[in-house]
Amino acid sequence: MSNPYARHNEQSKANFDHVYDLPDPRGYFEALGSLDYLAPEHGRRLFPTLLREIRAEGGPAGVLDLCCSYGVNAALLGHDLTLEDLYSRYASPELADLPTEELAGMDRAFYSEHRNGGRTDTVGADSAANAVRYALRAGLLEAGFGEDLETAEPSGAFEGSVGNTGLVTVTGGVGYVWERTFDRVLNAVAKARPDGRVPWVATLPARLVDYGPLSVLFSRHGLVTEKLSARTFPQRRFADAAEREHVLRELSKLGVDPAGKEEEGWYHADLYLSRPAEQAAKTPVDELFEASGALDY
Numbered sequence: 001m002s003n004p005y006a007r008h009n010e011q012s013k014a015n016f017d018h019v020y021d022l023p024d025p026r027g028y029f030e031a032l033g034s035l036d037y038l039a040p041e042h043g044r045r046l047f048p049t050l051l052r053e054i055r056a057e058g059g060p061a062g063v064l065d066l067c068c069s070y071g072v073n074a075a076l077l078g079h080d081l082t083l084e085d086l087y088s089r090y091a092s093p094e095l096a097d098l099p100t101e102e103l104a105g106m107d108r109a110f111y112s113e114h115r116n117g118g119r120t121d122t123v124g125a126d127s128a129a130n131a132v133r134y135a136l137r138a139g140l141l142e143a144g145f146g147e148d149l150e151t152a153e154p155s156g157a158f159e160g161s162v163g164n165t166g167l168v169t170v171t172g173g174v175g176y177v178w179e180r181t182f183d184r185v186l187n188a189v190a191k192a193r194p195d196g197r198v199p200w201v202a203t204l205p206a207r208l209v210d211y212g213p214l215s216v217l218f219s220r221h222g223l224v225t226e227k228l229s230a231r232t233f234p235q236r237r238f239a240d241a242a243e244r245e246h247v248l249r250e251l252s253k254l255g256v257d258p259a260g261k262e263e264e265g266w267y268h269a270d271l272y273l274s275r276p277a278e279q280a281a282k283t284p285v286d287e288l289f290e291a292s293g294a295l296d297y
């Protein structure tokens with residue numbers, strides 16, 4: 001299944017395909033930054049609460065980031081950097097004319113200088129093999145895989161690398177990746193983990209996305225899915241009036257109220273969390289985040 005917006009109407013969504021698989025991330029940050037794309041910044045603020053909880057429960061500490069692109073979530077989770085820092089870096093005139101090889105070397109040094117104390121080991125996967133290769137060269141991923149799990153089983157190397165996965169994350173990717181990918185990923189992680197358990201899954205899809213099929217899939221793997229109700233997350237500005245109109249029409253069909261959100265010109269995303277029933281029953285997702293203070297920004 002492809003992009004959810006595309007499913008509704010291909011012409012109505014800004015298309016970023018041309019920047020997903022470049023040799024380095026400059027074009028990606030330029031294109032996404034021009035519409036104030038923010039999803040990874042929300043991940044930076046939200047995912048550490050989940051990782052702390054998983055570790056407190058004795059789960060493994062690693063992240064598997066699906067649709068990892070050039071390692072954006074790995075850069076933000078493992079370093080003292082914000083998304084704004086990355087936008088500024090990749091737009092800076094000093095880096096503009098560097099060959100990719102040189103940029104990768106400079107990025108490797110840059111990220112190693114900015115590593116944070118609670119360094120998170122992140123394995124990445126994305127169908128864009130060049131982007132994943134860059135993330136590996138920049139030292140952002142423990143392991144990375146240019147694989148499309150919508151269309152093929154994971155490689156042996158992928159299966160061999162995901163045994164430390166406590167949390168699967170996706171920002172900006174649900175809809176490109178769908179049931180087939182998550183099914184394969186959860187099977188691979190359960191097979192690789194010494195305790196044989198599936199990981200938690202946290203995603204930030206746009207409010208246009210019908211998460212029902214994924215909730216059903218996750219429940220087949222023994223996970224309960226909750227949507228955070230406390231707030232939504234501005235994802236990016238609409239590219240133009242046609243995109244805005246299209247989104248408002250689709251939301252109205254879904255019975256979602258766009259007031260103060262999409263009506264103001266922005267896609268908004270929900271946070272979905274899927275985890276084992278006993279943990280969901282103990283602390284509902286809203287309580288988890290209210291207690292950590294991670295929603296206050």
Ligand SMILES: C[S@@+](CC[C@H](N)C(=O)[O-])C[C@H]1O[C@@H](n2cnc3c(N)ncnc32)[C@H](O)[C@@H]1O
Pocket residue numbers: 020021039040066067068069070072073125126127128131147148149150170171172173176177
């Ligand atoms: C909007 S970008 C999000 C990238 C990154 N997670 C972020 O938030 O900055 C969407 C990503 O999904 C990836 N993608 C599209 N189809 C995919 C597929 N079938 N399997 C894996 N990744 C896919 C694209 O290559 C791209 O990197």
